[in-house]
Amino acid sequence: xxxxxxxxxxxxxxxxxxxxxxxxxxxxxxxxxxxxxxxxxxxxxxxxxxxxxxxxxxxxxxxxxxxxxxxxxxxxxxxxxxxxxxxxxxxxxxx
Numbered sequence: 001x002x003x004x005x006x007x008x009x010x011x012x013x014x015x016x017x018x019x020x021x022x023x024x025x026x027x028x029x030x031x032x033x034x035x036x037x038x039x040x041x042x043x044x045x046x047x048x049x050x051x052x053x054x055x056x057x058x059x060x061x062x063x064x065x066x067x068x069x070x071x072x073x074x075x076x077x078x079x080x081x082x083x084x085x086x087x088x089x090x091x092x093x094x095x
Contacts, residue, residue: 008024008031019027073086082089 008019008028012019012024012027077083077086077088080088
């Protein structure tokens with residue numbers, strides 16, 4: 001067994017996964033490619049680059065925050081086991 005397959009075996013046990021020999025080799029190759037990609041990304045000079053919330057410079061079209069319906073407490077609380085003065089009554093469970 002190679003060192004990478006030992007690592008994959010250990011990681012698969014931690015993740016509660018079972019791999020056969022072929023899957024272990026494929027997983028080791030996939031993880032090696034992921035690590036290589038991360039190393040390439042870390043090598044990029046990002047000095048002076050402002051962080052973005054989103055890659056596109058788009059403006060959200062937001063609707064106006066206005067009330068569109070009147071509250072109907074009686075209708076909303078009609079199915080509640082107990083309600084009083086606009087509040088739902090629940091049994092006390094902390095003393």
